[in-house]
Amino acid sequence: MDVTFTIRRYQPEVRDDPYYEDFEFEAEPTDRVLDCLNHIKWQIDGTLAMRRSCQTGICGSDAMRINGQNRLACKTLLQDVGSEVTIEPLMGYAVIKDLVVDMDPFFDQFRRVKPFMMNEGSDPERERVQSQEERERFDDTTKCILCAACTTSCPVFWSDEDYVGPAAIVQAHRFIFDSRDDGTAERLRILDDAEGVWKCRTVFNCTKACPRDIEVTKAIAEVKQAAMWGRV
Numbered sequence: 451m452d453v454t455f456t457i458r459r460y461q462p463e464v465r466d467d468p469y470y471e472d473f474e475f476e477a478e479p480t481d482r483v484l485d486c487l488n489h490i491k492w493q494i495d496g497t498l499a500m501r502r503s504c505q506t507g508i509c510g511s512d513a514m515r516i517n518g519q520n521r522l523a524c525k526t527l528l529q530d531v532g533s534e535v536t537i538e539p540l541m542g543y544a545v546i547k548d549l550v551v552d553m554d555p556f557f558d559q560f561r562r563v564k565p566f567m568m569n570e571g572s573d574p575e576r577e578r579v580q581s582q583e584e585r586e587r588f589d590d591t592t593k594c595i596l597c598a599a600c601t602t603s604c605p606v607f608w609s610d611e612d613y614v615g616p617a618a619i620v621q622a623h624r625f626i627f628d629s630r631d632d633g634t635a636e637r638l639r640i641l642d643d644a645e646g647v648w649k650c651r652t653v654f655n656c657t658k659a660c661p662r663d664i665e666v667t668k669a670i671a672e673v674k675q676a677a678m679w680g681r682v
């Protein structure tokens with residue numbers, strides 16, 4: 451099939467303003483958007499800047515706007531988006547070059563919620579045992595690949611870069627509801643704040659954008675409940 455990719459370019463070493471550029475080529479309907487971007491980079495214009503690594507939906511590095519929706523390029527088939535495809539960088543973070551945005555603020559918010567196991571007392575002699583039900587409690591949020599598709603689709607985040615954002619709350623949820631972790635009170639102190647969970651207006655864009663089908667808005671609601679009444 452004949453396809454046209456319209457890509458938002460920003461090449462600060464060449465010109466100051468962003469612009470859109472069309473690329474026309476042939477592709478298969480079963481090609482992924484990432485295959486097409488690789489084709490453009492390798493065969494047409496080597497200056498195209500983008501992030502990608504695993505190419506299998508695991509590393510989270512190739513989230514971008516595809517026809518206006520946040521998606522992973524490596525998980526999006528051409529036949530699902532049509533022959534005219536507009537590619538733009540994620541919204542809300544500064545663009546460094548073409549599709550590459552500055553992810554430092556994203557990972558700063560990630561680190562704020564202490565995304566690691568915290569335990570009081572001395573180490574146990576054997577592993578910390580957990581029942582299947584206890585593990586299931588936070589199973590959904592363990593699937594996060596930190597792609598930022600949720601946070602950069604949230605209108606609250608677009609208007610307030612200090613909002614901790616859905617991705618960081620998902621990470622906090624993963625530990626808050628882990629029965630082996632003792633850091634719940636500390637994480638909830640951080641999130642029980644005007645720039646924390648209470649900034650969420652239940653817009654659901656984050657849930658729609660998540661390529662891992664995590665129930666992001668539900669996880670945020672559970673953290674809000676935990677902030678009010680404690681972990682249950």
Ligand code: SF4
Binds near residue numbers: 593597598659660666
């Ligand atoms: Fe990406 Fe989903 Fe994790 Fe958000 S919750 S960073 S959309 S995987």
Ligand code: F3S
Binds near residue numbers: 605606615649652
């Ligand atoms: Fe934003 Fe998701 Fe809440 S889109 S407002 S974080 S439900």
Ligand code: FES
Binds near residue numbers: 509
């Ligand atoms: Fe790793 Fe797409 S390249 S998720």
